[in-house]
Amino acid sequence: xxxxxxxxxxxxxxxxxxxxxxxxxxxxxxxxxxxxxxxxxxxxxxxxxxxxxxxxxxxxxxxxxxxxxxxxxxxxxxxxxxxxxxxxxxxxxxxxxxxxxxxxxxxxxxxxxxxxxxxxxxxxxxxxxxxxxxxxxxxxxxxxxxxxxxxxxxxxxxxxxxxxxxxxxxxxxxxxxxxxxxxxxxxxxxxxxxxxxxxxxxxxxxxxxxxxxxxxxxxxxxxxxxxxxxxxxxxxxxxxxxxxxxxxxxxxxxxxxxxxx
Numbered sequence: 001x002x003x004x005x006x007x008x009x010x011x012x013x014x015x016x017x018x019x020x021x022x023x024x025x026x027x028x029x030x031x032x033x034x035x036x037x038x039x040x041x042x043x044x045x046x047x048x049x050x051x052x053x054x055x056x057x058x059x060x061x062x063x064x065x066x067x068x069x070x071x072x073x074x075x076x077x078x079x080x081x082x083x084x085x086x087x088x089x090x091x092x093x094x095x096x097x098x099x100x101x102x103x104x105x106x107x108x109x110x111x112x113x114x115x116x117x118x119x120x121x122x123x124x125x126x127x128x129x130x131x132x133x134x135x136x137x138x139x140x141x142x143x144x145x146x147x148x149x150x151x152x153x154x155x156x157x158x159x160x161x162x163x164x165x166x167x168x169x170x171x172x173x174x175x176x177x178x179x180x181x182x183x184x185x186x187x188x189x190x191x192x193x194x195x196x197x198x199x200x201x202x203x204x205x206x207x208x209x210x211x212x213x214x215x216x217x218x219x220x221x222x223x224x225x226x227x228x229x230x231x232x233x234x235x236x237x238x239x240x241x242x243x244x245x246x247x248x249x250x251x252x253x254x255x256x257x258x259x260x261x
């Protein structure tokens with residue numbers, strides 16, 4: 001895959017895409033006939049999409065199927081509650097949306113691959129993943145009641161911040177068949193691997209294929225840095241040593257790319 005395509009792909013695989021889609025699809029100027037059901041559907045679909053672009057912290061396994069329909073119901077209830085709140089009364093839609101997010105994670109099915117590299121406790125190697133379920137829907141960080149935001153982007157930014165923090169508290173159980181140490185040969189038996197924390201790109205570390213290097217200069221992972229000042233890509237090193245993303249107003253938006261420092 002060409003380097004530029006790879007970088008653009010990683011740039012899009014983030015909360016920035018979620019934010020742009022929410023603002024575009026729920027803009028009353030673009031969609032004057034939107035109703036509560038459609039709004040809840042958009043939020044549920046976009047949250048489901050952004051979560052499926054993520055991975056759990058240690059095993060790098062993604063969500064296969066979350067409770068999107070249940071999340072939609074809670075998003076609808078939150079929007080209806082907001083409409084029913086009298087003018088002048090403080091109300092936090094982000095807090096109410098947290099119920100929908102937690103509902104999404106209740107029993108969410110995770111993908112059975114890749115097989116975790118870290119052996120299950122008491123074993124020496126994992127052979128296969130039998131099931132992977134999110135058993136802990138996490139804790140949603142609560143905002144104090146606020147007056148309605150004048151701009152929708154403020155509310156979306158607040159949601160992204162809360163959702164990012166929330167994902168660190170999500171957890172689950174991986175049931176595997178793993179090898180237990182035994183003589184003369186290891187014995188395959190069921191095992192359990194608990195996991196906690198889920199990350200959305202660009203927070204997922206990318207292994208550096210050039211690590212370790214002979215001179216010790218290569219890091220084990222490629223750090224991903226959001227840097228609006230860098231609109232270019234330097235190919236003289238390993239993906240700039242550190243992957244940098246152009247802001248949407250930079251070279252990708254202008255449909256051309258330059259090599260950069």
